[in-house]
Amino acid sequence: MDSVTGEAPGGVTGETVDDVTAEYVRRCRVDARLRTAMSAAALSPSFRAAFGGRLTPRPFFAARHTMDTLAADLNGVFDLIVSLPERLFDGDLDAYCAAVGIDDRRAALIRRLRSVEPARSGRADLYHDGSCFRLLEFNIGGTLGGSDLAEVPRALMTVRPFVAFAEEFGLGYVDSARERATTLRRAAAPVAGGREPVVAAVEADGWLSANRELFASLRESMERCGVRFMLGELGGLRRRGNRLFLDGTRVDLILRYFVVDQILDDPAGRAAYEMICRVHEEGGVVLHTTLESHLHNDKAALALLSDPTHRDSFSDEERRSTDRLLPWTRALCAGPTDVDGRTVDLADFCVEHRESLILKPNAGYSGIGIVPGWERDDREWAALLRHSVEGPFVVQRRVAPVPQPVVDPITGDLEHLLPTWGVFVSADGYAGGMMRSAPIGGGAVINFSSGPGTSVTGLFTHPGRDSG
Template sequence: MERVTHMTELSRTYVDECLRGGDDGLAGAVARVALPPAFEEAWRAHLLPRPWFVSAAETAAFARDLEGLFDLLVSLPLRLFDGDRDRFAAAAGIGPALTAVLGRGGSGVPAKFGRADAYHDGTSYKLLEFNLGSEVGGIDMAVFNQALLRVPEFADFARVHRLDHVDIAARMAAVLRDRAKPALSGGAEPVVGLIEGRDGIGPYGGLMRATVEAMAEQGIDVRIGEIGDVRTRPDGKLTLDGTPLDLVLRNFAASQLLDDPEGPEVAEAFFRAHEAGRTVLFTSLESGFYSSKGALALLTDPRWSASFDAEERALVDRVLPWSRTLPAAGGSGNDGLVDLCRERRERLILKPSAGYGGLDTFVGWECGDAEWSAALDVAVERGGYVAQERVVPRPEPVYDPATGTVDAWIAALGFFLTDEGYAGAHARANRADGGAIVGMSSNPDTRMVGVFTHP
């Protein structure tokens, strides 16, 4: 058995029981779990052979920090730029075209809904990204947790070790019910449209169907469509295949609208229906301003530190790694930053400010000096890139019943946040030696993981 260090005590206990019990015991619990059809199709092949365990107290404390960080993020335009959102967007590395789209239909106060992705470095959680907006995905993973608890061997383990979890789908259903109230047209429950961008159902349809399935278990009727499928009635209410929609659960990103020549124009129907109170749009595109990695970088930039009090600076220092927005080609500010990044190659990663899934990312410690220098040149030329200090995640042991080996894995924990606070978690995991980026879009070996808290 490969030696795995820095494992949590509960993970060691779980692996030891897997080794003792064989595939018919705890080791095969994930393989034996009975999953609903859409979730089975979307995720079965991508599940890690065991769940992930996190401390309940530590998770609760991190969630409180995330709420404080959200408040700091949405205060930035007023706090740093006298309320000028265009100046804020430029400082965060958001280009003019995207800024115009993000600003359409917003109220100035985005919904507190999203997923914070973090590593645990063996001491504390460090935030990598704060993905705000309804398009973040992952609310269906609570289905897996519920199903795993119906496997007797895991149910016994969960009872003995007092495992718990927050049902993300239940929290989401509560949010949708609350937000849809002003636009309800019929019964007590809203009809929700889960709407993708044009041609978006093809690549994301399986995940969308799993979301529909999870929401159906909560009593919420969700219909799938693309932006071009939605119509507007004479009274201003949106419909999908003739069915009135009380709420649109936005699954399309602003970048998809920009990539579609007709996207911004088609999206106007959603903004008008929302403004008229006929169909609620959840969430507004303005969430994208604050999920920008460049917005996080503003919080750690010493040029702005005087704008935060001691408690706020302590919060930022506690949860955020060092981050800076790189100057775009021909731009000004942050003199010497690119040279500093060249020197700190082994400690830095370059990410597009508005990117996702690890796409178009450059990992300094996986590059040679020449390759890293070229990556910095590309980032400056493209604009909108953030340099972030490396966070080394704590490895955990995973027993693989297919090979009979125990290997070290790392996980990016995704913590969900709503107006009511912490709303559950899931994780994505890679082998510890499988590369720096933990994400399905950029690493096909990434596995999805259910998350349970322990006392």
């Protein structure tokens, strides 16, 4: 998924870092062994092929209590998102799909396994604005990237200068790959019957090769955690009786990486999905997750949570939770809406406040289709809004991420990056974290696939308190 920078014009306006980060950066400036710990880490060839040329020179740090509290809030938002069809539309999925801009053809595929309870598996993408975390997107379902970045803290804990620092400050980390393996085992248990399940990550036909290095790194991390893990495409699946097979091996769980638009106009892809659904219904395989997760991944779900029209449908605590996390977000349309307690025409408001707004497609990914208003002139922005109004788009208030200091491992010079916090959640709470960062002025979208300046790293926690 994607994130969008909200840096103020003119670049860095200040920074907020916790005490551990500040001390780590200070020591890196004077200790070449510490600042080159990332290059000394024993990362595997598969991992380096996927990420090695784009690793941030250091890991990031946060207080563990902060991550636990954040994960609790995110799990609460997860519950709210998956409850929206029932709460706001009395279970009328047609009305819900219409509200979030999902057309009838897509809705038919998404609803194929409607009765399946959504798996509590997700990654939230957030900025820290100097005072709190702000939720940009919540990626719910199986198609999550980044859990294998747990290899970074794991490898750093074999580098002696870093280990000394880690022991001094009580650093630890949650292994997001191992947490994901636990989630997959639990999901596959009804089919696996007590043995180690066979998991197949399945892409749409022709799409596996485009991300082969990333998938190879994912497979290696899952195999490290003891999961029997395969890679394949929809066309490689075969049914025998009430079981599914990939390359002759029986599969217990399909980890879905294809999305609805990849199979929408592909009869073979739709037929393969129908085959998976039927075997799933017969108890011969587990689909993790169904296409229904598109209902919850849709950015319009955040607009529904943010819109004060629906506040009476939520409890006081639920409102406080969403207020803590969500920036102002609205489905783009012509008509009245609430902005900071005032009723305004949304289309007119968006035209007038170009530099503080971001336009996002409801179901976009990899940064595709995102347009920051501050990167367009008035005429371009107004034309774009006219073209997009009443379409499947949301507008979101710009969030300015606090720049974070990084020491160049070669020169020792201090630099600043704009980070996105990727926080995994599961039924057990905080399930680890990963970081994406972009150089200041390097473009609005912080996305590994489409942002060539974006780098990635892992996340450690410590027992101390965050500053700021």
